Amino acid sequence: MTYIRPKFRHPDLPKNDLGYTTREYEGSLSTLCAGCGHDSISGSILQACFELSIPPHRIAKLSGIGCSSKTPNYFLGNSHGFNSVHGRMPSVATGANMANRDLIYMGVSGDGDTASIGMGQFVHVIRRNLNMVYIVMNNGCYGLTKGQDSATADAGSKSKAGSVNPFQPIDLAGLALELGASFVAQSFSGDKEQLVPLIKAAVSHPGFAFINVISPCVTFNNNPGSTKSYDYVREHIEATGKTDLVPEKSEILASYESGTGTEVMLHDGTFIKLEKLAANRDPFNRMDAMNALRNARNRNEILTGLLYIETETEDLHHTINSTDRPLNTLDEADLCPGSAVLAEINEDLR
Amino acid sequence: MPNSKVNDFVIRFANVNGTGSASANYLFAKAIFRMGIPVTPKNIFPSNIQGLPTWYDVRVSEKGYLGRREGVDLMVCVNPQSMPDDVLSVKSGGYFIYDCTKALNPALIRPDVTYIGLPLMEMCLREFTDPRQRQLFKNIIYVGALSALLDIEFSVLEQLLAEQFVGKEKLVAMNIKAMNLGIEYIHSNYAYPLDIRLERRDLVGDKILIDGNSACGLGAVYGGATVVAWYPITPSTSVVEAFESYAKKLRVDKETGKRNYAIVQAEDELAAIGMVIGANWNGARSFTATSGPGLSLMNEFLGLAYFAEIPTVLIDVQRTGPSTGMPTRTQQSDILLAAYASHGDTKQVLVFPSTPKECFEMTAEALDLAESLQTPIIMMTDLDLGMNDHMSEPFQWDDARKYDRGKVLNASQLEELPRFGRYLDVDGDGITYRTIPGTHPTKGSFFTRGTSRDEYAAYTEDGRVYARNMDRLLKKWNTAKDIVPAPYLYQKESKSPYGLIFFGTSTYSAEEAMDTMAVSGLNFDAMRLRAFPFNQTVEDFIHTHEKVFIIEQNRDGQMRSLLINELNVSPQKMIPVLNFDGMPITAHAIISLIDKNLSPTLNGSTSKILS
Numbered sequence: 001m002t003y004i005r006p007k008f009r010h011p012d013l014p015k016n017d018l019g020y021t022t023r024e025y026e027g028s029l030s031t032l033c034a035g036c037g038h039d040s041i042s043g044s045i046l047q048a049c050f051e052l053s054i055p056p057h058r059i060a061k062l063s064g065i066g067c068s069s070k071t072p073n074y075f076l077g078n079s080h081g082f083n084s085v086h087g088r089m090p091s092v093a094t095g096a097n098m099a100n101r102d103l104i105y106m107g108v109s110g111d112g113d114t115a116s117i118g119m120g121q122f123v124h125v126i127r128r129n130l131n132m133v134y135i136v137m138n139n140g141c142y143g144l145t146k147g148q149d150s151a152t153a154d155a156g157s158k159s160k161a162g163s164v165n166p167f168q169p170i171d172l173a174g175l176a177l178e179l180g181a182s183f184v185a186q187s188f189s190g191d192k193e194q195l196v197p198l199i200k201a202a203v204s205h206p207g208f209a210f211i212n213v214i215s216p217c218v219t220f221n222n223n224p225g226s227t228k229s230y231d232y233v234r235e236h237i238e239a240t241g242k243t244d245l246v247p248e249k250s251e252i253l254a255s256y257e258s259g260t261g262t263e264v265m266l267h268d269g270t271f272i273k274l275e276k277l278a279a280n281r282d283p284f285n286r287m288d289a290m291n292a293l294r295n296a297r298n299r300n301e302i303l304t305g306l307l308y309i310e311t312e313t314e315d316l317h318h319t320i321n322s323t324d325r326p327l328n329t330l331d332e333a334d335l336c337p338g339s340a341v342l343a344e345i346n347e348d349l350r
Numbered sequence: 351m352p353n354s355k356v357n358d359f360v361i362r363f364a365n366v367n368g369t370g371s372a373s374a375n376y377l378f379a380k381a382i383f384r385m386g387i388p389v390t391p392k393n394i395f396p397s398n399i400q401g402l403p404t405w406y407d408v409r410v411s412e413k414g415y416l417g418r419r420e421g422v423d424l425m426v427c428v429n430p431q432s433m434p435d436d437v438l439s440v441k442s443g444g445y446f447i448y449d450c451t452k453a454l455n456p457a458l459i460r461p462d463v464t465y466i467g468l469p470l471m472e473m474c475l476r477e478f479t480d481p482r483q484r485q486l487f488k489n490i491i492y493v494g495a496l497s498a499l500l501d502i503e504f505s506v507l508e509q510l511l512a513e514q515f516v517g518k519e520k521l522v523a524m525n526i527k528a529m530n531l532g533i534e535y536i537h538s539n540y541a542y543p544l545d546i547r548l549e550r551r552d553l554v555g556d557k558i559l560i561d562g563n564s565a566c567g568l569g570a571v572y573g574g575a576t577v578v579a580w581y582p583i584t585p586s587t588s589v590v591e592a593f594e595s596y597a598k599k600l601r602v603d604k605e606t607g608k609r610n611y612a613i614v615q616a617e618d619e620l621a622a623i624g625m626v627i628g629a630n631w632n633g634a635r636s637f638t639a640t641s642g643p644g645l646s647l648m649n650e651f652l653g654l655a656y657f658a659e660i661p662t663v664l665i666d667v668q669r670t671g672p673s674t675g676m677p678t679r680t681q682q683s684d685i686l687l688a689a690y691a692s693h694g695d696t697k698q699v700l701v702f703p704s705t706p707k708e709c710f711e712m713t714a715e716a717l718d719l720a721e722s723l724q725t726p727i728i729m730m731t732d733l734d735l736g737m738n739d740h741m742s743e744p745f746q747w748d749d750a751r752k753y754d755r756g757k758v759l760n761a762s763q764l765e766e767l768p769r770f771g772r773y774l775d776v777d778g779d780g781i782t783y784r785t786i787p788g789t790h791p792t793k794g795s796f797f798t799r800g801t802s803r804d805e806y807a808a809y810t811e812d813g814r815v816y817a818r819n820m821d822r823l824l825k826k827w828n829t830a831k832d833i834v835p836a837p838y839l840y841q842k843e844s845k846s847p848y849g850l851i852f853f854g855t856s857t858y859s860a861e862e863a864m865d866t867m868a869v870s871g872l873n874f875d876a877m878r879l880r881a882f883p884f885n886q887t888v889e890d891f892i893h894t895h896e897k898v899f900i901i902e903q904n905r906d907g908q909m910r911s912l913l914i915n916e917l918n919v920s921p922q923k924m925i926p927v928l929n930f931d932g933m934p935i936t937a938h939a940i941i942s943l944i945d946k947n948l949s950p951t952l953n954g955s956t957s958k959i960l961s
Contacts, residue, residue, distance in 0.1 A: 024792075028808075057795060060632070060787045073797050073809070080787035082631060083799040084624070085654050091579075091621035095628025095636060096787075098577045098612040103632075103788050121624070124617040316614070323608040327576040328633035328786065332753060334610055335574040337600040339747045345568065346744040349558035350384075 017053035025050045027077040031070070037189030037215030037230075038068055038137045042075040044192050045106065045135070048199035049076060052245075059104045060096055064089040064118055067144050068110030068137035068215075076106075087118025090125035093132050094316070100326040101317050104203055105132035112142050115151040115170045122172075126179045126208055131315040133202045134210045136172055137189070139217035140228035147220030158225025171297065173212040173307060177290050182313040183209035184289065185243075185306045188233055189216065193242075194304060200245035201306065207313035214302060238296055240281055240305035283309050355546040357387050357412035359423035361496075364436045365489075366429045368400030374489030375406040376739070377510055378496060383559050383741065384506045386551040388414040390858075392738045392934065397584065397677040403432040414553060416741060417859030418934040423546050424500075426492055428470065433458060445544060447492065466540060468495050473531050487528040494532025501543045503550065504533075558706070558744050562735035563639075565706035566665050567592025568745070569713030570637055571600055574753050575663070577636035578613045579625035581644060584677050585733040586667035589639035619644035623651040623664065630661040631798060633758070633786035635717045637663035642671045642684050645691070645728075652726050653692025654800045656823075659773075659782070661720035661727075661756070665713065668732040670932040679932025680733035682854055683904035688728045689882055689912055695820060697827055699727050700882040701835055703735065704857040706742035708880075712835065721756035723830050724784060732903075734855045734934045757783045764793040772796040772807040773819060780826030827883060834881035837888055840864075846873045848948075849895035853879040853909065855934055856901045862937035867944070874899075879909070884916055892919045899944055901927040903935050 013021040025046045030039050049059065056078035063069035065086035072081040084092045093107050114122045114136050125134070140153040149157075152172060153165045173186045183205045187195045195213065202209035214233050216222050222229045227236075282288045289308035296303035323330075363378075365371035372393065379391040390409045396402040409419050424445040427436045433448070433455075440446050442462040448454060450467025459465065470491055474484040497507060507529060515521040536542050566589045570578070580590045594613055601610045616622035622638045629636035640648065645666050655662040668684045670676035691698050701716060703709045709731060716727040757777075764770060764785065770793060773782050785794035796807040802816040803809055810816065852860040857878055864874055877891045892898050892913070900910040907926035914921045927943045929935035 055791055057788055057791045062628075078792055078795050080785070080795050081797040082628070083797060083801070084627075085650055085800060088620060088624045088651065091616065091624025092628035092631070094614060094621070095577060095579060095625035095630070096632040097628075098579075098614065098625065099629040099632035099634030099636070100788065120617055121621055124621065128614070317612070320612055320614070321607070321609050322612045323603060323606070323610050327610070327612060327629075330574075330576060330610055332574065332751075335576065335601070336572055336747070336751075339749050341600065342572070342745050342747045346556075346558050349560045349744075350556070 016050055018055060020050070020053075022046060022050045024078060025056055025076055027075040028073050030074040032067060032074075033219045035218040036067070037139060037213075037217070038071050039074070040189040040192065041135065041137050041195065041213055041215055042071045044195040044199055046075045047192070047196050048203065051196070052200055052203060054104060054203070058102070059106055061106045061108065062089050062093045062096065063108045064110070064113035066110040066113045066142070067139075067217075068108055069113055071137070072106070072108055079106075087113050087116070088121060089113070089118065090121035090130075090134075094125060094128065094130055097130055097132060097316070098322070099328045101131070101322070101324075102326050105130075106203075107132050107134045109134065109136050111136060111138045111140060111150040111152040111172070115172060119170075123175075123179060126176055126181045126210070128316045129180075129182055129207045129313060129319070131207055131317070132209070133199070134208065135199075136210075136212050137215040138172065138212055138228070139215050139221055140169075140226070141217050141221040143217045143220055147217070154227040157227040158223065160220055160223045160226075171293070173210070174290065174293050176210045176212075177286055177293065177308055181210050181308070182207040182310040183306075184308045185209075185211045186293075186302070186304045187211060187213045188237055188302070188304055189213055190230065190234070191237075191304070194239065197243045197245050198306060201243060201309075204245060205309070205313075207310070207315045233302060236301050238301040238303050240292065240303055240307060243306050283307070284311075355423070356549050357410055357551065359410055359546040360419050360421060361408045361410075361424040361426065362422045362436075362439070363406040363408075364425065364427040364429045364432050365404050365406065366431070367396060367398060367402050367404040369489070370486040371404070371428070371489050372406065373514075374493050375408070377507065377514075378493050378502075379408050379739070380510055380559065381497075381502050381506045382408070382410055382548060383554060384510065385503060385548060386554045387412065387548060388416065388553055388741055390416045390418070390738075390741065392418060392734070394933070395678050403429050405432075410548065412551065412553065413865075415858065415862040415865075415937070417862050418936050420936055420938055424544075426496070428488060428492065437463070445546070447495070449488075466495075466499070468492060468532065468535060473535070477527070477531060483524070487524070490525050490528035491532040491535075494529035495536050496532070497529070498533045498536035498542050499540070499544050499547075501547045501549070554741065556744055557741050559739050559741055560706045561588070561737055561739050562703065562706050562709040562731050563588040563667065563737060564592040565709035565742070565745070566639070566713045566729070566731065566736070567594075568596050569710040570717070571596045572710070572747055573635065573714030573717040575635045575637050575717060576611050577625070577629035577634045578611065578638070579616050579622045579629070579636070580613075580638050581616050581619045581622045581640065583619070583641045583644050585669055585737045586639040586641045586644070586665065588737065589665055589667065619647040620651065623648040623662070626664070627651055627655050627660050627662055630720070631787075635663075635721070635753070637665065637713075637717065639665040639667060641667050641669045642687075643674065645684055645687060649687075649692045652698060653694060653696055655726045656692065656696045656698065657694070657800055658798050659724040659784070660798070661724055663713075663716045663720050663727050663729070665729045665731065667736040668730065670930075676932045678733070680855070680934055681904055681930060681932060682730070682732055682856065682902050683908065683930070685730065685902075685904070685908040685912060688730060691726075691728070697883070699723060699725060699830055699834060700730050701727060702730050702853040702880055704854050704878065706735075706740050707745060709735065710745045715835065718754040719834065721758075722754050722781070723826065723833065724756060724781060725826070725830075730854065732855055757781060759783050759785050759789070759794060761790045764790045767793070769806075770794050770796070771805045773803065773822070774805040775822050775825070779829045780822050780824070781829060782822075831883045831885040834883065834885075836885065837880055837891075838878040839887070839891070840876040840878075844875050844894045846875045847896040848874050849891060849898040850874045850876040850901060851879060851891070851898055851909070851913070852876070852901040856903060859935050859937045859940055860901050863940040863944070866937060866941060872948075882912065882916075884913065888913070889917045889919065892917065892924070895923075897923050897925055897947075899925045899927045899947070901935070901940055903929050905930045
């Protein structure tokens, strides 16, 4: 990345419904390596939020530790961000979401942060169906400590120094499906055309939305023999179909086109359009998604796109029956039972 | 001496856990409380669900001493497993009640103890048919027998049963039948009452009987906690259970049936504290409760909350460590871990409650302190305070009280501000202004991080900027000294060359020890610590005394170490008075240790204080 950001902006930059240009969605200058896949993902997040016309301050960005977890500083500068501790982003996001159900929670993590130190929290945040977007910027290595293999590195994948990873990888999308995640997608940092609509759909999904994004590490894991390099991913990618999000809410009625595409209506009336679905793919069938993912892996292919979605889903607030009002807006009148009630409690204890 | 044992004795129940003895024993203790006599019950239980020995001690004290006392005046032993040890723990001249359905092993007979046999099993087999009832009513029969032996008013027991089983008249009647079986058996077989017995008094006033954990849970409801995240661990579990039970009654919207609170049982303590930090960061009052092993796990996050300055409330119900230690025994041994929790230069604010009333007040206050100081507040209670019922002053709440949300900027304040600096010390007290996510479309956002940053929350590796921030945190620490609960001084000015310092559950026995020693003419000044950081009063107290005894319940004198480390005081004059066997400290132990220090010439033999 360049260290000088031009102040000039084209006067005719497109504006969204809020009258904002993408400028209102930018963050600080990235300090990641030039060509890092993570920066492309940051760009896609920015673009998705711009296109959805989300007021930036209605988003909270959360991350753990690692290269990926630095990125929330590089997008949505008008949003509060929380760069927490290694592998613990899901718990911080859970607490934040409990405090205010009205914000959009954008969690960003890496393969080390999620598949190793943070595996426990990742598993449990899925189990609770927390209403959040959880993006893993998956490069198969520990970039910030100079390229050690991570738990998502494929067996047989070769490092820059030439050593071969002997261990089986953890397939995060497969795991999310197995654990009952209500939205699972997979994508590639280099494919903005696919990633931006997926992020938009994830934001609109009223439960836990997981996107595993293969994001090559240009410095430590982009060598021949690596299965997370740009070249390898481009050669082995297999899109499950093209996704688009149609944000019109009440005007479009639910209609399921036959043939190559389908539309998914979300809770708020938004549609996800799935076009050019691969033969026999059913995004509403978890078993089908798990099979498709496994079959692609057996062919050394990376299946991308929206793998699974459950439109009728109930998030953690629903499960625990918490109030519709954000808990952080309640005051003494809502919360404190007062002295008369306390006098009764005292009496019962005598 | 006639009547010397009226309202002044210790009775111990030896039971098998999981047999329903706890509620019968509680009935016994509560009846004494209702008779206006000060009472302290203590449950000494195993880390087990069913089948192991468990004891319940009830100390009755006309003088109102609520600490533990050694020596059992009357043992009710219904557990054959522990019988040999139980016989030995009875004081000479005391009583031993046992189930005489089976003959007592002659080896267990002591000439200096009076044996009272009750055919509990035989009576139950004869009178009840249901196997569970046969087991449960054994306990009620011995309560009946005790009421005859000790002069417990029958009407009080009747009333308590009626309150316990509202709407279940049949159960009340069966309990009363069982109780009468015990009473009649004593009436026809033994002389009664015993010399140790009860007499109605008016010494309880408007006090309440409750455990500290319930008081913490209630305090959190009153203090406005809305998000609770936790992981089960003895002895802290009942804090959150109490919060939930009170919140279900007091925090549910009557119209919608929805809850004005959220409780999440986390996957571990790491996640529990992470959720609490996330919720507080997002402007909701949130707390967790744990014990030693959980506190160890939470250290990483406590460092983040300290450095990133996020309000956090943690209730540590201490148990016996290290490691898993004795999970169902008490100690005050997490002090140093909590005070300096996490790596790097950290200092954490601690508060030390010593009664259920303080558990209630300090929990509510901790929620205020956390937000006003923007830092973790760790409440250091313990198993003895948390899980045992204590006679306490009643809870109070001022309806005019507002929650202190600290320095939080709203949208209009942000609008007027030329530039918001999250870590800019505007007021010079080390406490900076924060914003809650979602407040303003274009102003007030910042990036919270555990990495070093400047006054405007931007990442920095500039050592000077880093050091400036660390110094400001120290300034905040100094500000905290006079905001946290002040120490309680027992005297207006020093009267003795010797001072006592104690805190938490050591208080009851320390007060009793002071009383007892005063009778022998040895007077002490005393101070009860209620918080860390220590303020000037603490340092002054130590400076104005020749010797200071620090009474605490751990092996290493952790509070003593903390005082020496934090204050400019001479270690030589700081004398540790310690108990760490997992049982609450007794006045006798305190007096012995102080005596040993003050009477070195007696070479360890009993001095005038103890005689």
